[in-house]
Amino acid sequence: MRKPVDVADDVLDKVHSVMHLYRAQQYRVRRDEPDALTHMESKVLRFFARHPGATQSELSAHSGRDKGQLARLIAGLRERELLEARADAADRRSVHLFLSPAGEAADDALRRRARRLAAVAVKGFTSEEQELLAGLLDRVRANLERADDTA
Secondary structure (H helix, E strand, C coil), X not given: CCCHHHHHHHHHHHHHHHHHHHHHHHHHHHCCCCCCCCHHHHHHHHHHHHCCCECHHHXXXXXXXXXXXXXXXXXXXXXXXXXXXXXXCCCCCCEEEEECHHHHHHHHHHHHHHHHHHHHHCCCCCHXXXXXXXXXXXXXXXXXXXXXXXX
């Protein structure tokens, strides 16, 4: 019989391996495209799709990523004309970022692929099982968000 702590470790190992496999399969599909986005580029694009007009600082606060790394990612996406920058009317030093039409098309393609892969991942699950799994994962996330540094 397993100890409870072993089961908890096993759960998080499985969550990690599922996410690793999911990301690997997403990347495998994208890597053969001529203008393929990296994982981080797609995450940045997705952020600005969900938060049009957000700033680089807001992305940094949301993601917890290094500002320099994000600046390079944003510059690359702007260079590829996937993001557009607009100066704030009240504060010219502040720049708001939006998806360009090409960025919207790239984001749409990413979301379509993600939905197809998600459907594969839960193939054979009933709607109730999918809802149960989502709820359990929400509880795991909430527990980790409440955890202090001594956990």
